[in-house]
Amino acid sequence: MNHWIIAPVVLPALLAPIIGFVMRHDIVLARTASLAGSAALLAIAIGLFVVAGGETQVYYLGNWPAPFGIVLVLDRLSALMVLIAALLALVVLVHAVATGWDNRGRHFHALFQFQMMGIVGAFLTGDIFNLFVFFEILLIASYGLMIHSGGRARMRAGLQYVVMNLAGSTLFLFALGVLYSTTGTLNIADLAVRLQEIPPEEAALVRVAAMLLMIVFALKAALFPVQFWLPRTYANAPAPVAALFAIMTKVGVYAILRVHTLIFGPGVEATEGLAGDWLFPAAILTIAVGGFGVLGTRRLMPLIAFSVIGSVGTLMTAVSAFSPDATTAALYYLVHSTFAAAALFLIADLVTRARGSDALTARPATVQNGLFAALFFAAAIGAAGMPPLSGFLGKLLILDALRDPSMIGWAWSAVLIGSLMTILGFARAGSTLFWKSTAVDSGDAQDRNTGQNAGQNAGPTPAPARAIEIAPAMAAIGILAIITVLAGPLSDYLEGTAGQLFNREGYVTSVLGTGGEE
Amino acid sequence: MEIVIASSVGVLTAAGIYLILRLRAFATILGLALLSYAVNVFLFASGRLAINLPPILSPYGEASYTDPLPQALVLTAIVISFGMTAVLVMVALGAYLETDDDRLDIDGTDQGRNDKNGDKAP
Numbered sequence: 001m002n003h004w005i006i007a008p009v010v011l012p013a014l015l016a017p018i019i020g021f022v023m024r025h026d027i028v029l030a031r032t033a034s035l036a037g038s039a040a041l042l043a044i045a046i047g048l049f050v051v052a053g054g055e056t057q058v059y060y061l062g063n064w065p066a067p068f069g070i071v072l073v074l075d076r077l078s079a080l081m082v083l084i085a086a087l088l089a090l091v092v093l094v095h096a097v098a099t100g101w102d103n104r105g106r107h108f109h110a111l112f113q114f115q116m117m118g119i120v121g122a123f124l125t126g127d128i129f130n131l132f133v134f135f136e137i138l139l140i141a142s143y144g145l146m147i148h149s150g151g152r153a154r155m156r157a158g159l160q161y162v163v164m165n166l167a168g169s170t171l172f173l174f175a176l177g178v179l180y181s182t183t184g185t186l187n188i189a190d191l192a193v194r195l196q197e198i199p200p201e202e203a204a205l206v207r208v209a210a211m212l213l214m215i216v217f218a219l220k221a222a223l224f225p226v227q228f229w230l231p232r233t234y235a236n237a238p239a240p241v242a243a244l245f246a247i248m249t250k251v252g253v254y255a256i257l258r259v260h261t262l263i264f265g266p267g268v269e270a271t272e273g274l275a276g277d278w279l280f281p282a283a284i285l286t287i288a289v290g291g292f293g294v295l296g297t298r299r300l301m302p303l304i305a306f307s308v309i310g311s312v313g314t315l316m317t318a319v320s321a322f323s324p325d326a327t328t329a330a331l332y333y334l335v336h337s338t339f340a341a342a343a344l345f346l347i348a349d350l351v352t353r354a355r356g357s358d359a360l361t362a363r364p365a366t367v368q369n370g371l372f373a374a375l376f377f378a379a380a381i382g383a384a385g386m387p388p389l390s391g392f393l394g395k396l397l398i399l400d401a402l403r404d405p406s407m408i409g410w411a412w413s414a415v416l417i418g419s420l421m422t423i424l425g426f427a428r429a430g431s432t433l434f435w436k437s438t439a440v441d442s443g444d445a446q447d448r449n450t451g452q453n454a455g456q457n458a459g460p461t462p463a464p465a466r467a468i469e470i471a472p473a474m475a476a477i478g479i480l481a482i483i484t485v486l487a488g489p490l491s492d493y494l495e496g497t498a499g500q501l502f503n504r505e506g507y508v509t510s511v512l513g514t515g516g517e518e
Numbered sequence: 519m520e521i522v523i524a525s526s527v528g529v530l531t532a533a534g535i536y537l538i539l540r541l542r543a544f545a546t547i548l549g550l551a552l553l554s555y556a557v558n559v560f561l562f563a564s565g566r567l568a569i570n571l572p573p574i575l576s577p578y579g580e581a582s583y584t585d586p587l588p589q590a591l592v593l594t595a596i597v598i599s600f601g602m603t604a605v606l607v608m609v610a611l612g613a614y615l616e617t618d619d620d621r622l623d624i625d626g627t628d629q630g631r632n633d634k635n636g637d638k639a640p
Contacts, residue, residue, distance in 0.1 A: 129591060129594075133594065133598070136598050136602070140601065140602065140605060143605055143609060147609060147612065150612070150616065151616070152616050152617050155609070155612050155613040155616040155617065156613050156616070156617055158609055158613065159543065159609050159610055159613040159622060160622055162605065162606050162609050163538070163546055163550070163606070163622060166550050166602055166606060167538060167550065167553070169598075169599075169602070170550070170553045170554060170556075170557050173557040173560075173561060173595055174557055174560060176561070176591070177557070177560045177561045177563075177564040177588075178564070180561075180564045180565070180587070180588065180591070181563075181564035181565070181566070184585075186587075
């Protein structure tokens with residue numbers, strides 16, 4: 001048994017209370033510990049990613065045999081998700097420390113580590129009740145992070161976010177109750193086995209459980225019609241937290257992939273095709289909501305939030321096909337959209353601070369206008385899916401995978417029109433923010449000809465962003481560039497991942513077959 | 519027995535959903551509490567209802583038992599929902615003190631519309 005599998009859960013779980021209780025009065029110490037912890041988490045994640053290349057590995061907690069004890073499962077998919085989460089966490093944490101966001105309220109680092117514990121645990125667990133528990137851990141930490149540093153709009157959006165998710169948690173428990181009463185187990189592998197031989201009179205209950213679970217995960221992933229909490233939450237959260245939340249929607253996507261492929265997936269008579277039939281139209285409508293939102297919003301943060309909704313729609317369109325090809329494409333796009341959204345939020349933070357507001361109106365140009373413009377357009381090109389960055393490849397893969405005649409019409413038009421709307425929205429926002437701003441008079445006639453200084457006299461201007469503040473945003477864009485260059489090897493790996501995900505027997509044998517040895 | 523459990527889950531859920539739809543912080547907190555009671559009773563019943571039976575296997579012969587796992591699940595769910603309710607109360611209190619208003623629905627301030635209750639002079 002490889003004990004490193006539980007390390008990414010235990011490390012933040014131990015670090016968070018230490019930061020919270022021992023280092024709460026010393027921000028330097030807390031920053032050091034949190035950064036070191038995140039770096040260690042990334043190192044462990046890379047190690048697990050390398051190890052997970054072969055067989056599915058299982059960690060039996062307390063060495064209890066599988067359907068009775070709790071298991072953690074490390075396969076290619078969970079290793080990939082843990083790696084993305086750890087990488088994103090480090091980037092976001094450096095940004096939060098460099099810009100001082102972490103010091104504008106209490107307990108940022110402790111909550112951040114608890115959040116990572118929940119996210120990583122949700123990816124690794126092989127038990128559906130534990131999935132619920134890890135969801136609650138990541139949610140309760142995210143409530144704290146969401147209202148970090150307070151403020152009127154943020155508290156109000158935070159309250160809505162908490163209420164939405166508590167209602168979602170209740171639905172999750174109802175689904176688990178139904179599932180347990182029909183099958184008598186909560187282990188994912190065991191559920192997969194038992195649902196294949198479910199008697200027809202229980203099939204209706206199983207369908208109810210499958211749909212309830214889908215609603216819960218769709219709520220986390222922000223899929224239509226339960227996407228409405230996302231724009232307000234992301235737009236009002238502190239920017240580094242919004243960037244970290246880029247992985248939270250992916251937790252929902254991951255849960256749908258895992259549960260509705262392994263448990264309710266192809267071959268289960270009771271739920272055959274159920275998930276796909278509902279997910280596909282929901283995903284198309286999600287793209288539409290995201291597209292119209294991007295065009296309609298008047299502020300930068302909601303604009304990015306709506307582009308996140310659009311990317312979730314694109315992602316779920318591919319997921320809803322439930323075929324290995326489409327899942328490969330979806331996973332590539334998942335990696336891409338996580339970092340694209342994070343890059344946009346981090347840049348939006350710098351821009352908002354320089355301008356003093358995130359309203360999309362022409363104002364006198366700020367310091368480093370050119371640099372911010374370049375960063376924003378690079379990230380926007382990535383998010384909108386234009387060449388040369390990875391969004392283009394991701395959407396191309398998705399379109400290529402959705403050639404099925406029953407899907408091609410809706411899927412292709414939705415993805416392409418959605419991309420066009422996103423491009424238009426970002427182009428308009430960018431040209432208002434960075435281009436028209438250079439033509440705006442700061443109100444001081446002498447400055448009219450010295451464009452560069454136009455903003456300087458408008459009042460106390462913030463100091464230019466330091467290199468360390470820009471580095472995380474650049475790193476996120478750099479990751480997009482890397483997954484573009486390494487698209488070949490990455491999609492080969494993801495093909496294996498999708499193959500492993502659809503190989504139900506392999507998963508079941510790994511978890512149940514060799515219980516409790518070593 | 520079944521009818522009592524089933525109707526109590528139904529009534530609690532209905533009341534909880536009604537209170538959440540009031541879109542006021544206090545009513546919503548009560549509604550979520552009722553929903554969590556409903557789900558706890560529901561989880562408890564998911565191991566099938568049995569009266570006067572221990573949740574352990576008897577080593578002496580054929581004695582029946584009630585499923586212990588749902589009881590453990592309910593315990594976990596109670597602890598989690600208790601903690602969540604505490605957090606919710608604190609967040610709701612913070613939002614109320616910050617905004618002088620306990621409405622949950624969205625005010626359209628960023629759409630250019632006026633906030634109905636936000637304009638009140640102090």
